[in-house]
Structures are given as C-alpha cells and as structure tokens.
Amino acid sequence: MSVPCPLHTGSFARNCEVPDTDLNKPIARFEDLRGILRYVPQFRQRVFVIAIDGALLHQPGFPSLLQDVAVLQSLNIEVVLVFGARAQIRILAEKRGVTLSSDDGMGRTDAATLEIAIEAITRQSSELMADLTALELPVVISNALAVHPAGVIDGADLEFTGRIERVDDETLAVLLKADIIPVLPPLGYDSRGTTLRLNSDAVAIEVALALRAAKVIFVSEAGLTNTDGSRLAQLSVADAREIYKRKEARHDVNLLSKLRYGALACQEGVPRVHIVDGSQDEALLAELFSNEGVGTMIHADDYQQIRKARSSDVPALLSIMRQSMDEAALVPRTREQIQARIKDFFVLETDGNPIGCGAVHTYDEDGGKIAELACLFVRRSHKNRGHGQRLVAYAEDIARQRGSDVLVALSTQAFRFFEEKMGFQVADTSALPAARREKYDRSGRNSKVLIKTLK
Numbered sequence: 268m269s270v271p272c273p274l275h276t277g278s279f280a281r282n283c284e285v286p287d288t289d290l291n292k293p294i295a296r297f298e299d300l301r302g303i304l305r306y307v308p309q310f311r312q313r314v315f316v317i318a319i320d321g322a323l324l325h326q327p328g329f330p331s332l333l334q335d336v337a338v339l340q341s342l343n344i345e346v347v348l349v350f351g352a353r354a355q356i357r358i359l360a361e362k363r364g365v366t367l368s369s370d371d372g373m374g375r376t377d378a379a380t381l382e383i384a385i386e387a388i389t390r391q392s393s394e395l396m397a398d399l400t401a402l403e404l405p406v407v408i409s410n411a412l413a414v415h416p417a418g419v420i421d422g423a424d425l426e427f428t429g430r431i432e433r434v435d436d437e438t439l440a441v442l443l444k445a446d447i448i449p450v451l452p453p454l455g456y457d458s459r460g461t462t463l464r465l466n467s468d469a470v471a472i473e474v475a476l477a478l479r480a481a482k483v484i485f486v487s488e489a490g491l492t493n494t495d496g497s498r499l500a501q502l503s504v505a506d507a508r509e510i511y512k513r514k515e516a517r518h519d520v521n522l523l524s525k526l527r528y529g530a531l532a533c534q535e536g537v538p539r540v541h542i543v544d545g546s547q548d549e550a551l552l553a554e555l556f557s558n559e560g561v562g563t564m565i566h567a568d569d570y571q572q573i574r575k576a577r578s579s580d581v582p583a584l585l586s587i588m589r590q591s592m593d594e595a596a597l598v599p600r601t602r603e604q605i606q607a608r609i610k611d612f613f614v615l616e617t618d619g620n621p622i623g624c625g626a627v628h629t630y631d632e633d634g635g636k637i638a639e640l641a642c643l644f645v646r647r648s649h650k651n652r653g654h655g656q657r658l659v660a661y662a663e664d665i666a667r668q669r670g671s672d673v674l675v676a677l678s679t680q681a682f683r684f685f686e687e688k689m690g691f692q693v694a695d696t697s698a699l700p701a702a703r704r705e706k707y708d709r710s711g712r713n714s715k716v717l718i719k720t721l722k
C-alpha cells in the first residue's frame with residue numbers, strides 16, 4: 268500500500284507515492300513540509316541548474332532523485348537539467364573494444380570516441396525522457412547551445428571536442444515560463460552540422476550564467492570531504508580554486524572539475540554552487556531546504572550563517588546587545604549571565620562577523636513544553652534585510668527540536684514585529700511558566716507577552 272506524498276501537488280501528485288512505512292511518522296513529514304515551505308518564497312521563479320553525473324542514472328536511488336526534481340518544479344522553481352555521460356561512455360567503449368581518446372569532454376575526442384559518446388548519450392537521453400515522462404513532467408531535449416570546435420590547445424588538436432560559444436537563453440526562458448524542463452545533454456552541434464562532445468559541468472555553468480540562475484547544483488557520484496573524512500560544508504571561490512590547484516588525491520578528477528567550474532560560475536555571477544553526493548538519499552532536497560545542508564556550497568559573496576554560540580562569542584554577544592540594552596529593548600545581561608547559558612544562544616554571522624543573535628530558554632517545571640525566545644537582536648547596520656525573521660525561524664526550529672509546543676517572547680518595542688512578521692499573538696502573563704512569571708513581575712518592565720504555537 269502507498270499514500271500520496273504531501274509535498275507533491277497537481278499532476279505530479281498522481282504519480283508520487285511514498286511507502287506505507289512512512290505512515291508511522293506523519294508528524295515528521297509535516298515538519299519536513301514546514302521546513303521546506305520556509306525557503307519557498309526566496310526560491311520561487313528562480314532558475315536552478317541541476318547537473319547529474321551519468322554514473323547516478325543507473326543507481327537504485329535515481330528515481331527518488333528525479334522525484335525530488337519534480338518537487339522543486341512543483342514549488343515553482345525553474346529547473347534546467349544537465350547530465351553527464353562519462354560512466355556510460357566508458358562502459359560502452361569497453362563493450363565495443365574501443366580505446367577512448369578521453370572520456371570527459373575536456374581532452375581530445377577522436378572520431379571513434381565521438382561515435383561511442385553519441386551512442387551512449389543518445390541512449391541516456393532516451394532513458395531519461397522515459398523516466399521524466401513517467402513522472403508526468405513536461406521536458407524538452409534542447410539544442411540551445413551554439414558550439415564550435417575547441418580547436419588546438421597546447422599544440423594538440425582536440426578534434427571533436429566542443430567549446431560553448433553562446434547559450435540561446437531566450438528559447439530556454441520560454442520553455443521555463445511554460446513549466447517545461449529543458450534537458451541538455453553533453454553534446455553540441457556547430458553551424459556546419461558537426462556533432463561535438465562537451466563537458467557537462469561546463470554546460471551547466473554556461474547555461475546558469477546565461478539564465479542568471481540562482482544556483483547550480485552538481486549531483487555527483489561522491490561528495491567532498493576534509494582530510495579527516497568529515498563533510499566539507501562550504502567553500503569560498505578562493506578556497507575552491509586552491510583545492511582545484513592542489514589537486515589533492517582524495518578528490519577525484521570528477522570532483523576537481525566541479526570545483527573548477529563551480530568557482531568559475533560563482534566568480535562570474537552565480538550566487539551559490541552546491542556539490543552533493545547523489546548516492547545519499549534525499550541529498551538534493553536536504554542540501555537546499557535545511558540550514559546546515561548535506562553537501563558542499565561554494566559561495567560568491569559574504570556567506571551568512573546562523574550557528575550555535577560558543578564561549579568565545581560572549582564578548583561579541585555583549586557588544587551586539589549593548590545598544591539594545593541601552594535603549595531598554597533588551598534586559599541588561601552580564602558577561603557571567605550569558606556565559607552561564609551560552610548553550611542557549613545562537614549567532615548570525617556574515618563572513619565570520621557576528622551581526623545578530625538570539626537565545627532559546629526552556630523551563631524544567633513544565634517539562635520544556637514552553638520555550639522562550641530571548642535576546643533577539645540584529646545590529647542596526649544590518650536591519651531590514653530579513654535577518655530578524657531568519658533568527659526567529661531558527662529559534663522556532665530549535666524549540667521544536669527540543670520538544671516544545673509553544674514559543675514565547677517578551678518584548679517592549681518589537682511586539683509588532685513578532686505579531687505582523689512572525690505570526691505571534693499577544694497573550695497575558697498566564698502563558699508564562701510560573702518561575703518566569705515571577706521574574707517578569709519583579710522586573711517591572713511591563714513587556715508584552717507574545718506567544719506562538721509550534722505544532
């Protein structure tokens with residue numbers, strides 16, 4: 268038995284089914300939905316170019332990956348699909364006994380290699396069309412790339428390897444506006460009708476730049492790791508370039524190519540490039556719709572993140588809260604008081620500089636069912652850029668994770684912000700845990716009590 272998936276709407280819903288084992292945890296699914304919907308306004312009608320490694324096309328998780336693509340489309344994200352074919356080309360060459368001149372569309376492509384590439388890629392295109400059709404997704408395999416032979420590089424004639432000259436962005440934009448997913452294989456055709464082999468990472472970034480995409484997501488055979496094997500979560504353009512230059516052995520040529528093209532895309536104007544391990548279940552959605560992500564993000568501009576505070580943040584927390592304490596918007600707190608509850612605090616930083624903060628406190632007497640959002644502050648220089656709302660949403664997530672049903676906030680000057688922007692309601696002091704109520708009465712601040720039900 269299976270049930271319709273709540274994430275999928277419209278025609279896709281008819282095809283989307285989840286195994287009935289998921290029936291046992293409906294709340295987790297609704298939480299997932301809530302988490303996803305938080306990101307939807309900023310992603311809506313933005314172009315995401317998703318480049319999938321050929322090796323993934325025959326893995327058991329591939330149908331789920333395509334379903335995730337369908338989820339993105341159902342959320343009004345404009346998706347362009349690019350796919351690689353290195354694995355298929357190698358397999359076919361071996362079967363036919365052909366020695367490849369290169370397999371990645373970067374080196375020389377001789378006539379025999381081109382023949383193999385055309386056959387493998389054509390078959391792959393056809394299989395992909397079949398899979399996408401089964402999901403009722405309208406797709407078009409596009410020839411929107413104007414391509415020339417790459418020519419002679421370092422004295423070597425690359426023969427049938429192509430270089431992308433131009434992307435027909437108008438045609439692609441028309442398709443996207445009509446909710447049709449353009450699919451771009453790693454082949455191009457020049458003005459003389461010659462077929463040329465392309466590198467799929469290069470296709471992805473050229474298309475992203477032409478369409479001013481918000482993101483390129485490389486869904487790769489493997490993910491990037493640090494030397495200790497942990498995930499490499501984020502990289503600046505300079506870091507990505509440095510790793511590419513060092514060509515460390517733990518990153519294979521495939522990942523190095525993504526670092527190279529990812530850095531280039533960011534430098535040329537794509538705000539974010541993600542590299543996710545496509546063999547992980549739900550990697551695509553988890554990378555896009557969670558604060559921490561599961562892959563590697565290369566970022567062009569100052570990277571903003573909200574993270575748990577550390578003891579070393581206490582001076583910065585005091586500094587960013589001081590202004591509000593002076594204006595009586597926040598209760599004065601000492602270094603010792605902050606240090607004692609540092610585990611409750613979180614910090615919003617831009618490129619390593621803290622610019623906002625907050626804390627979530629829970630009270631033992633009610634078993635932690637009521638959480639309090641305190642010390643919410645955004646530096647004056649960074650106000651009105653959505654940071655306050657992001658911090659409150661983060662606090663809501665923390666409170667939910669701790670099992671709280673209700674989030675309260677006490678505010679003298681920002682109560683309208685909580686009401687109008689974050690869906691809180693003004694309540695009376697009976698909404699507070701008894702111990703907190705006593706403290707409230709003693710303070711004489713007469714703050715407004717704001718309350719939000721989390722489930």
Ligand SMILES: CC(C)(COP(=O)(O)OP(=O)(O)OC[C@H]1O[C@@H](n2cnc3c(N)ncnc32)[C@H](O)[C@@H]1OP(=O)(O)O)[C@@H](O)C(=O)NCCC(=O)NCCS
Pocket residue numbers: 591596597640641642643644645646649650651652653654655656657676677678679680681682683684688
């Ligand atoms: C309240 C606060 C956190 C908002 O941060 P922010 O990053 O500027 O907020 P955002 O950018 O997410 O949201 C901006 C929107 O909220 C509104 N807003 C911000 N502060 C507001 C306030 N005090 N009252 C009413 N609305 C407010 C803005 O007008 C803007 O509305 P718009 O989008 O319709 O133009 C910030 O102003 C602050 O640090 N205030 C001082 C400390 C404080 O009072 N904290 C609450 C006690 S816990």
